[in-house]
Amino acid sequence: MIDKEKVRTQMDEMKVKGNQLVGKVKEIVEEGNARRVTIRKEGRTLLEFPLSVGVGGATAAVFLMPTMAAVGALAALVTDVEVIVERIAEEVQDVEVEEVETETE
Secondary structure, eight states: OOOTTTOOEEEEEEEEEGGGHHHHHHHHHHHOOEEEEEEEETTEEEEEEEOOTTOOHHHHHHHTHHHHHHHHHHHHHOSEEEEEEEEEOOOOOOOOOOOOOOOOO
């Protein structure tokens, strides 16, 4: 079980042409690490849908068929949109910290 308070997310934004929208959304779904996808045009949210973490490939294709149909219809109507992908941030690697002495007066 994932503790929601400890999960860190990162938001990725990309501009996509309308004719590339369906392919880009399929690519995001197949990666399997996205939690939510939002499609915006000029600051207005046109479509937003959640994704299950870890569900990719054929399983996601079956569950998301109605959503992909909506994305395809939307792609036919728009020219340029922003796709915002919410992902679970990868864990931060341990970093060595060097102490720096400062002069005090």
